[in-house]
Amino acid sequence: MRGYVGPQGAQIHYRTSGTRGPALVLFHESPQASNVFAPAMPALGRSLRAYAFDTPGYGQSDPPPEPPEIPGYARLLLDAIDALGIDEFAVAGQHTGASLALAVAGLAAPGRVTHAILSGLVLDRAERERLGATWAPDKPIDPAGEHLRDLWARYLDIWEQPPELVNLAVANIASVFERYNWAYRAAFRYDPTEPLRTAPCPVLLLTAARDMLAHCDDIARRIRPDATSIQLTDTTGQLPWRVPEEFAAAVVSFVTGSGRAP
Template identity: 30%
Template structure:
């Protein structure tokens, strides 16, 4: 594996990131943003496949993985600004080339990618959201209320088995148990902050943001828990290519690595 781990300074402390810069770098850098409550770990199967001729950067967003948290929950706009600053600082240090870059996101990472693209259309060249959580205001409010209640912790560990049971409903049935265990471990790393990313998503007006996008967009739609919201989101995006992946659930970057890498490579090369 050619992935190297680094730390960069951010406004809330250190940001942990994975970087692969294999071979001669000729294409724009690629930033990969993970879902809640995971980390850049989710991208490890795809990073080497996408790092041929480009620098690939997969940070842990603040408060997740090994990145320091903000003192209070950050908004999507604040997270987008932090990721833009990260790319600026990496370019200034010569870690990645200067100039525009591309962004791939997954769930929460997709929303951050949209916010980055609207904030800095001169810097974000193309985006690849994998699933988009498009909900109306009533659903966003209801979901915000539910997640802030949060799960209670149990001395007997039953909250862990409850989390496992819930995750089983989301996993692609083809994925192996070892990967499921790693996925559960990533969920636990953020502790009581686990809901912060969801709160950021439900507090962001994605329906207004999507029509403002000026970049080409490849919207990948696995048949996961955001299958229907993603279908609703597609018509709002001006320059979109929708690619459904029926039957694919969480774990798809392991199971469908070559297909997804080829899809993203072809889109970024055009």
């Protein structure tokens, strides 16, 4: 099921699956949308009440009037969670979504966030500065469509295969092209070190072996030595889309097992 919730006068789009069990809210990587979670939603919904949100300004969510920082995005998303009547919940996020998950956990009242499932936190300051300077420049829409060719080449390189997933990535970015880099830039300016250290809940680092940010798990384990760590499969990431049943099984086991994961 899909819907919209409108705190602060803006419509935030979400997908949901499941009617019983613990609540789980999911945040996607930039500059994608909640449709990257769609294949895993039925499996998550068998045991959880799962909600996957489009970050404000991405997918089908309205953009804020100005580009927010990560805490600003998190405030809008927490308002949406509140508007849906979700009390206690686990958070899960990939790349930018992992920073959003930690920021939401930091803003929520004590005890509300029960678990955090994170993939690809950018924890090294020098790497954040490098990515901020090079990864997401402003780009014009090319009259001949060359910007779309560039996007296809980029995502074919970093996501490899299958073409259906590359096409999804390009379509998601093309639909918000004028602001595709808003959340990227916010994420590269955000230091998740202290939010990770102080997150008041069990943490699972759930990553693919060849995810471009998999190496950040080593830093995360030093910051949060009590975290559980799983490399689920030998792919470039996008676990909910590529291996939805395995992704859901790991998440459900962690959330329902009081911090334990297989």
